[in-house]
Amino acid sequence: MRAYRIAPGGTLRGEVRVPGDKSISHRAIMLGALADGDTTVTGFLEGADSLATLAAFRSMGVAIEGPEAGRLRIRGVGRDGLRAPSAPLDVGNAGTAMRLLCGLLAGQPFASKLVGDASLSRRPMRRVTEPLARMGADIETAEAGTAPLTIRPVSQLESIDYAMPVASAQVKSCLLLAGLYADGDTCVSEPAVTRDHTERMLATFGCRVRRERQRVCVPGGARLTAAPVEVPADISSAAFFLVGASIADGADLTLPAVGINPTRVGVLHILKAMGADIAVANRRQCGAEPVADLRVRSARLQGIEIPAAQVPLAIDEFPALFVAAACADGETLLTGAEELRVKESDRIAVMAAGLAQLGVAAEVLRDGIRIQGRGAAPLGGGSVDSHGDHRIAMAFAMAALRASAPILVRDCANVDTSFPGFAALAVGAGLGIDEAVA
Numbered sequence: 491m492r493a494y495r496i497a498p499g500g501t502l503r504g505e506v507r508v509p510g511d512k513s514i515s516h517r518a519i520m521l522g523a524l525a526d527g528d529t530t531v532t533g534f535l536e537g538a539d540s541l542a543t544l545a546a547f548r549s550m551g552v553a554i555e556g557p558e559a560g561r562l563r564i565r566g567v568g569r570d571g572l573r574a575p576s577a578p579l580d581v582g583n584a585g586t587a588m589r590l591l592c593g594l595l596a597g598q599p600f601a602s603k604l605v606g607d608a609s610l611s612r613r614p615m616r617r618v619t620e621p622l623a624r625m626g627a628d629i630e631t632a633e634a635g636t637a638p639l640t641i642r643p644v645s646q647l648e649s650i651d652y653a654m655p656v657a658s659a660q661v662k663s664c665l666l667l668a669g670l671y672a673d674g675d676t677c678v679s680e681p682a683v684t685r686d687h688t689e690r691m692l693a694t695f696g697c698r699v700r701r702e703r704q705r706v707c708v709p710g711g712a713r714l715t716a717a718p719v720e721v722p723a724d725i726s727s728a729a730f731f732l733v734g735a736s737i738a739d740g741a742d743l744t745l746p747a748v749g750i751n752p753t754r755v756g757v758l759h760i761l762k763a764m765g766a767d768i769a770v771a772n773r774r775q776c777g778a779e780p781v782a783d784l785r786v787r788s789a790r791l792q793g794i795e796i797p798a799a800q801v802p803l804a805i806d807e808f809p810a811l812f813v814a815a816a817c818a819d820g821e822t823l824l825t826g827a828e829e830l831r832v833k834e835s836d837r838i839a840v841m842a843a844g845l846a847q848l849g850v851a852a853e854v855l856r857d858g859i860r861i862q863g864r865g866a867a868p869l870g871g872g873s874v875d876s877h878g879d880h881r882i883a884m885a886f887a888m889a890a891l892r893a894s895a896p897i898l899v900r901d902c903a904n905v906d907t908s909f910p911g912f913a914a915l916a917v918g919a920g921l922g923i924d925e926a927v928a
């Protein structure tokens with residue numbers, strides 16, 4: 491099993507270019523495949539998750555050249571041009587691929603089956619299959635409402651106006667993609683703002699998306715027109731370095747061209763509220779998405795009560811933020827984040843267990859966590875288990891910057907799902923990380 495052995499202490503300096511945004515990379519393949527014309531993608535994340543989406547579309551007859559240094563050319567087959575895959579579509583660890591594809595496949599004239607790895611096969615899928623059933627889709631899940639998902643063709647999907655019970659961009663995007671195949675306008679309302687990459691990219695591809703506050707509608711039968719996609723650096727991957735450089739002594743790190751879509755910047759707001767020194771410079775547009783260069787320097791962090799509105803805007807960054815909280819003065823309290831329990835792992839339980847190994851007191855709550863920061867005192871060293879969760883592995887790797895002894899992080903192979911080359915980039919910036927087998 492792949493592991494990271496990280497030497498204690500050290501700092502992060504220089505410039506780190508983190509790979510392309512995972513959410514946007516998945517969507518670029520999907521919309522590019524369904525578009526009329528060729529779509530060129532630059533900055534594509536060559537991680538296992540987005541490569542699984544790419545492979546799924548290849549097996550539905552879409553010709554895709556690349557990826558080569560993050561560059562792809564997708565020969566769009568048009569809205570009705572996908573072909574029946576000859577085998578189940580295996581999306582590995584990728585929840586975004588499974589949930590978005592489920593919506594898209596529900597509207598196809600052929601049967602298909604979506605399968606995933608052990609972690610993905612434990613994650614809830616009724617949140618997409620139930621509203622899709624209301625649209626008339628025919629999808630079978632395993633008994634627990636989990637993958638595999640067997641999708642059978644229906645003659646016509648019906649549009650719905652759906653109020654999501656959970657704030658989920660994957661559910662929203664799934665229904666919008668199904669809506670392209672429905673008989674009228676499909677509308678989705680969200681209880682809190684979630685990432686809006688699908689809406690932005692649909693608009694770029696010429697789809698008349700209507701957006702009113704927390705409600706979005708797409709017209710049934712819309713056709714998409716190919717458009718170039720420039721994928722920004724992933725703020726979710728940058729988050730590990732933002733936290734690492736905040737907690738390390740003497741750090742000064744620049745992260746260029748990071749996506750700062752307002753629906754993704756919870757990590758910046760939360761870290762700044764904790765006292766982090768992060769400068770956002772050179773704001774510009776990267777296609778439909780705003781980007782900026784982020785410069786982060788060491789800071790004395792303060793525990794905070796995390797504002798509820800920031801939770802969906804930082805949903806993937808909590809493993810890293812919990813490490814920041816562990817190094818802060820005083821207590822950090824997170825509530826309203828039960829979604830963390832159904833990510834690639836139960837991120838509340840797994841982070842609390844790992845923090846305990848490092849001598850950090852953390853109380854597990856039903857919907858969050860209470861962390862007692864160690865302030866100026868170092869974290870302990872020791873062995874932590876990531877439970878195959880990429881973000882937990884990278885968060886604990888950064889914790890070593892403030893540890894008094896080496897940290898061993900076990901089960902790290904899935905870092906490749908979102909951040910291939912993480913260890914090498916981290917070493918370049920100064921982290922004493924070694925890949926090992928443990």
Ligand code: S3P
Pocket residue numbers: 512513514586657658659660661663685805806829
């Ligand atoms: C994603 C949405 C979020 C996020 C996931 C990517 C997306 O999931 O956690 O990593 O690309 O739409 P939820 O929609 O389940 O919150």
